[in-house]
Structures are given as C-alpha cells and as structure tokens.
Amino acid sequence: MERRTLVEAIVLAAVAGEHVLVVGPPGTAKSEAARRVARGLGGRYFEYLLGKFSEPSELFGPVDLRKLKEGVLETATEGMLPEAEIAFLDEVFAGSTAILNSLLTLLNERLFRRGSTRINCPLRVCIGATNALPEDESLAAFADRFLVRCFVEPVSDSQLEVLLSGGRQQPDIQPCRLSDLDEYSQKARKVDLSVVQPLLANALRRLRKEGLGLSDRRSVRSQNLIAAAAALAGRETASAADLWPLVLAVPSAREQQMARQCLEEVLTESDNANLFRLAEEVSASQKVRARRLWECGRELLEGAIEPLRLEGLLRDIDANFAPDQLPQDLAQLRAQLKAALP
Amino acid sequence: MKLTWSPRAQPLAVEGCWAEGPVADQLRAKMRQRGLKNLSADFEGGLVLLGEQIPWVESLTYLGREGQIYLPTLWSPDLPHEWLLAGLKKKGPGPWVLLPPGRVLGLP
Numbered sequence: 397m398e399r400r401t402l403v404e405a406i407v408l409a410a411v412a413g414e415h416v417l418v419v420g421p422p423g424t425a426k427s428e429a430a431r432r433v434a435r436g437l438g439g440r441y442f443e444y445l446l447g448k449f450s451e452p453s454e455l456f457g458p459v460d461l462r463k464l465k466e467g468v469l470e471t472a473t474e475g476m477l478p479e480a481e482i483a484f485l486d487e488v489f490a491g492s493t494a495i496l497n498s499l500l501t502l503l504n505e506r507l508f509r510r511g512s513t514r515i516n517c518p519l520r521v522c523i524g525a526t527n528a529l530p531e532d533e534s535l536a537a538f539a540d541r542f543l544v545r546c547f548v549e550p551v552s553d554s555q556l557e558v559l560l561s562g563g564r565q566q567p568d569i570q571p572c573r574l575s576d577l578d579e580y581s582q583k584a585r586k587v588d589l590s591v592v593q594p595l596l597a598n599a600l601r602r603l604r605k606e607g608l609g610l611s612d613r614r615s616v617r618s619q620n621l622i623a624a625a626a627a628l629a630g631r632e633t634a635s636a637a638d639l640w641p642l643v644l645a646v647p648s649a650r651e652q653q654m655a656r657q658c659l660e661e662v663l664t665e666s667d668n669a670n671l672f673r674l675a676e677e678v679s680a681s682q683k684v685r686a687r688r689l690w691e692c693g694r695e696l697l698e699g700a701i702e703p704l705r706l707e708g709l710l711r712d713i714d715a716n717f718a719p720d721q722l723p724q725d726l727a728q729l730r731a732q733l734k735a736a737l738p
Numbered sequence: 739m740k741l742t743w744s745p746r747a748q749p750l751a752v753e754g755c756w757a758e759g760p761v762a763d764q765l766r767a768k769m770r771q772r773g774l775k776n777l778s779a780d781f782e783g784g785l786v787l788l789g790e791q792i793p794w795v796e797s798l799t800y801l802g803r804e805g806q807i808y809l810p811t812l813w814s815p816d817l818p819h820e821w822l823l824a825g826l827k828k829k830g831p832g833p834w835v836l837l838p839p840g841r842v843l844g845l846p
Binding site: 660661664680682706707708710711712714715716717718721734 | 745747748749752791792793794796798800811812
C-alpha cells in the first residue's frame with residue numbers, strides 16, 4: 397500500500413468510527429503517514445511508541461497528586477491519549493496487559509476509566525502500527541478492535557523517484573479538516589444500507605466458501621466502512637460501488653489478496669471520487685483507476701514538465717484502457733499529456 | 739479453429755510491448771537515444787520489448803504475462819490457459835507472445 401493510499405484508509409476508518417492497524421517492516425514510513433494525516437486534520441494528536449516497560453501513566457496520564465492529597469484517585473489526562481482526537485500507537489502490541497486492557501475499553505467504547513476518573517474520549521481514529529501481526533492468542537481480542545488492516549511494503553521500483561522527491565519535500569497531506577470528517581461521519585450514520593446488505597451477505601458467503609470467513613463482529617462492523625465509503629462518495633444509499641472496503645476488514649495480507657480474487661466480479665463496480673487510490677488498491681476497478689490516472693495527469697501538468705513521468709503515465713493509460721474504452725475526461729487529459737511531451 | 743478474444747475486466751500488469759511497422763522504428767530510436775538495454779526480439783514486421791519501463795510511443799500494444807505466455811494487457815483469449823499452453827508447446831519452446839487474432843511469436 398502506497399503512502400497516499402494509507403492516508404485514504406485512515407480517513408475512511410475515521411469517518412466510519414473504526415481504527416486502523418498498519419502492518420509493515422520498519423522504515424516504511426508508517427508513523428510519518430499517520431503524522432501527516434493528523435497534521436492535515438488538525439485535531440489533538442497523541443503519539444507513543446509502546447514497549448514492554450511502558451507504564452500506563454505514559455499513555456493515559458499521571459495520577460493527579462493534588463487530588464490524591466484530598467484522598468481522590470484521579471488521572472491528569474491533559475495532553476494524553478484519553479483527550480486525543482487522533483492517536484498513533486507504534487508497536488501497539490508491545491504494551492503490558494494493564495495498558496492493553498485500558499486501551500481495549502478506550503478503543504471500543506471511547507471511554508477511559510481509572511479510579512474516579514471517567515472520561516468520554518473524543519478519539520476519532522486510532523492508528524496502530526506493528527511490524528507483524530501478533531501470533532499470541534491473548535492479543536487476538538485486542539487486535540480485533542482494529543477493523544481496517546493495511547499492509548505496507550517498501551515502495552515499488554517504479555515509485556522510487558516519487559519517494560525520493562517526496563521524502564525531501566515532506567509535504568503535509570490535507571485530506572480534510574476534522575470538522576469535515578465529523579460531518580461525513582454524521583452522513584455515514586444515516587446512509588441507507590438496504591440495497592447493499594444482500595450483496596454484502598452474498599460476498600460474505602463467498603468468502604466463507606473460500607475459507608476466508610470474517611468473525612461476526614468484523615462482518616457486522618464492515619457495514620460501518622461501507623457506509624463511510626458511500627458518504628465520502630456523496631451517496632445517501634450505499635450500492636455495489638461501496639462494497640470494496642469489505643476487503644480491508646479481512647485480517648491478513650494473504651487473506652486480503654485471496655478475498656480480492658474471490659470477489660473480483662463484484663469489485664469491478666467499485667467507485668469513489670474521494671478515495672480512488674484506496675478503492676483501486678482494493679478492487680482494481682477500472683472506474684477508480686481512471687480517476688487515479690486523471691488525478692496523476694492533472695498533477696503532472698500543473699508542475700514542471702518531466703518527460704519521463706509523462707511517458708510513464710501515458711503508458712499506464714494505454715496499457716489499461718483501449719482507445720474506445722477511455723472515459724472522455726481521461727481521453728482529453730491523454731491528449732494534453734501527449735502535447736506536453738517535448 | 740479461429741481463436742477469439744474478449745476484453746479483460748482487469749488489465750494485466752505491463753511486462754513488455756509489441757511494436758509494429760513504423761511504431762517499432764520509433765521505439766528503437768527512443769531506446770537508442772536513451773541507451774536502454776531492455777531484452778528485445780525482432781520479428782517480421784515488428785519488435786517485442788520486455789520489461790516494465792518502456793519508452794512511450796503512440797500505438798504500442800502493451801503485454802502482460804500469464805505464466806510463459808505474453809498477452810495483450812487488455813485482451814484475453816477465449817480458451818482455458820492449459821489448452822492454450824498445450825497448443826503453443828507444439829509450436830516450439832516458450833516463452834511465447836500471443837497476439838490477436840492468432841499470431842504466435844516464440845521468444846528466444
């Protein structure tokens with residue numbers, strides 16, 4: 397998964413009120429992607445690298461000594477995880493049982509309880525990062541709280557130039573503001589799922605048939621992602637075009653790959669004007685591919701002309717669309733790209 | 739029996755291209771100009787070039803790969819892969835490029 401795709405996954409999860417687990421080897425800029433989203437959204441951000449010696453107070457806040465003198469056990473949560481709107485927890489499975497138990501409640505119920513402290517947490521999305529999925533069964537319940545699973549690899553050969561230039565410029569990503577995100581969340585809660593539910597049931601049956609059954613909890617909660625995708629696409633009723641986030645709820649990279657193949661036919665309907673990179677990664681639908689190619693072309697034409705990148709994009713367009721199948725706006729852009737070549 | 743083809747719902751990833759006539763000449767010229775050394779093979783009337791990074795020229799046919807068979811990224815033959823493979827093996831050792839409507843190019 398490329399970095400901008402990861403950003404879209406975080407936005408989708410945030411709108412759905414779900415959390416994201418990013419799995420990938422060290423050095424794949426997992427934390428940088430999370431920080432950029434947090435900066436873009438502008439909410440209160442909390443970040444922590446968990447280790448086996450981390451103390452609960454390092455995440456949730458220290459005991460309030462002033463109150464303790466009065467005989468009340470309270471936690472001073474200011475600037476800590478219970479008050480964060482966006483959170484990034486690196487090495488999320490490395491925390492102690494005490495930390496993970498408190499996290500479980502916080503992630504699931506948006507509630508922090510300790511002594512007489514009881515806080516309704518404003519957390520929109522927690523991004524957990526790990527180098528590998530935990531094999532320990534005792535961590536399974538905690539891992540299951542991260543509905544969206546993203547698997548990142550070192551960038552592909554063809555993206556190295558983009559990585560190198562992006563790495564120096566470090567541009568902030570501004571997917572949307574926190575207030576926009578809340579607005580989309582409200583719309584997502586009102587999305588009508590009656591059309592998509594029979595399709596989802598069929599898709600779940602096909603996954604089960606291939607031995608890729610999701611837990612009941614993940615199956616039910618995948619509807620939150622579908623509703624969020626529909627809301628972000630501007631639809632009040634979810635349709636087959638919004639079914640693609642189901643793949644992100646499949647727990648492992650290998651199973652996600654199998655799910656993509658198993659659901660290939662239904663995923664060809666996928667479309668989303670705001671999450672086209674993510675939708676393309678998941679579904680390889682031609683509709684979202686056309687949107688992504690168009691967006692790339694627009695960006696290339698706005699910047700300094702780089703002939704090799706223009707050629708690369710023309711190659712992608714020609715390899716993916718027969719001339720008579722090119723959407724009109726992409727055909728126009730192709731002509732502009734061709735004209736811009738020296 | 740004539741081989742028929744259908745458009746692919748999912749295009750293949752680019753692993754080469756087929757250039758025909760003047761398009762092949764333009765491609766060769768760009769390769770020379772850029773000092774590119776992709777694996778290539780000349781055939782009557784055209785050129786096959788392998789690799790992902792191919793200079794762009796108008797009217798190339800991009801090729802993807804299914805096992806030992808290079809096929810147009812956008813088109814799929816209406817035959818099971820095993821049958822196709824069995825037929826191609828009779829024509830010589832692979833890998834092969836199969837182009838619509840039924841041209842077979844054996845790669846060295």
